[in-house]
Amino acid sequence: MNLTVKDLPGLDCGVCGFRTCSAFADRLTVEPALLKRCIHLSGKQATAPARAPAGEQLPLSSCPACASGAAVAGEPAKEWRDSLGREFDFILEHFPEEPGPREIILPHNPLITREMEIQVGDTLIGRPLGISCGCPITHCGIAMQVDRRTGVIVWCVTGPLRPRQQGYKDLGYYIAEGYEGLIQRARCDIKIGMRYFFQPRMCMLQWRHSGLVNYLNRTPAGLQVRVEGLWIG
Numbered sequence: 001m002n003l004t005v006k007d008l009p010g011l012d013c014g015v016c017g018f019r020t021c022s023a024f025a026d027r028l029t030v031e032p033a034l035l036k037r038c039i040h041l042s043g044k045q046a047t048a049p050a051r052a053p054a055g056e057q058l059p060l061s062s063c064p065a066c067a068s069g070a071a072v073a074g075e076p077a078k079e080w081r082d083s084l085g086r087e088f089d090f091i092l093e094h095f096p097e098e099p100g101p102r103e104i105i106l107p108h109n110p111l112i113t114r115e116m117e118i119q120v121g122d123t124l125i126g127r128p129l130g131i132s133c134g135c136p137i138t139h140c141g142i143a144m145q146v147d148r149r150t151g152v153i154v155w156c157v158t159g160p161l162r163p164r165q166q167g168y169k170d171l172g173y174y175i176a177e178g179y180e181g182l183i184q185r186a187r188c189d190i191k192i193g194m195r196y197f198f199q200p201r202m203c204m205l206q207w208r209h210s211g212l213v214n215y216l217n218r219t220p221a222g223l224q225v226r227v228e229g230l231w232i233g
Contacts, residue, residue: 009040013204014160039204080187080199083206086233088197090186092179096221099142100158101200104178104228107171110151116169118146123163124155126171133176133230137204140168152177157202176230179211182222190223192216198227207232 008021016037018024028034035041080088094101107113108129118124122143128135140163145154153171162168179200183190190196195212203209211227218224 008038011040011202011204012159012161013040014164020161040206082199082208086197086208088199088208089188090183090190090196090198092181092198092200092225092227093184093222094156094181094202098144098156100156101202102144102154102180103139103141103157103176104152104154104180105171105174106150106152106177108173108175112171113146113151113153114148116171118143118153118169120144120146123166123168124153124171125160125163125168126174128176129173130175133232135176135205135232154180159202159204178226178228178230179209180215180224180226182219183225184222186223190216190225195229196227 008025010021012020016024016034016039018027024034024038082088092101105126105128107126112118120143123140124143125138125140127138138160139157140160141155141157142162143153143155147153181200188196190213192213192215195210197208197210199206199208209227210229210231210233212229213225213227215226216223
């Protein structure tokens with residue numbers, strides 16, 4: 001087996017123990033057994049996911065770590081399911097001009113936003129805890145908007161590489177209030193005021209989420225949405 005970075009998902013999530021997929025691919029040339037460390041390949045060496053050309057979208061069914069179900073030209077539509085086999089209604093993509101998914105969060109102690117002097121552009125880490133989400137993964141990201149009065153922060157979730165390289169501010173536990181992004185693929189009509197199961201494209205666990213769509217806007221890049229009242233599962 002002669003894997004290169006093109007065979008890996010390119011997320012640079014760090015779960016494999018290497019800072020980048022490129023560094024991981026270099027090691028795989030001499031230690032191919034390490035491939036099982038990549039959670040996104042799900043241990044399927046023979047079906048490593050392809051990479052889409054720049055500016056093109058990879059068909060969802062091409063990646064074994066992604067939920068199946070996107071209709072591909074010439075192929076019948078399949079059921080959309082997450083990594084645990086649960087159905088969902090659409091995939092939430094991040095805005096193309098931003099570094100990652102946009103998440104609206106509130107620290108469990110809102111005063112932290114002021115006490116830590118959180119600024120736009122700061123690199124942050126924290127974990128969504130409790131009834132709003134309960135995700136077991138520590139999230140890392142870049143602050144995009146900061147409301148010092150309420151403590152609410154809007155950040156783009158980017159993965160662990162940036163905090164490791166540049167340092168970070170630790171928010172501790174927080175509440176995930178909502179997501180904002182684009183819908184480019186859905187298996188049903190999306191209507192405002194309705195609750196849907198969805199999967200964030202960059203979710204490391206590839207788990208479905210649930211949320212209420214309370215904003216819709218049609219754009220050339222896709223259907224812009226805001227989803228609040230989040231649950232996982």
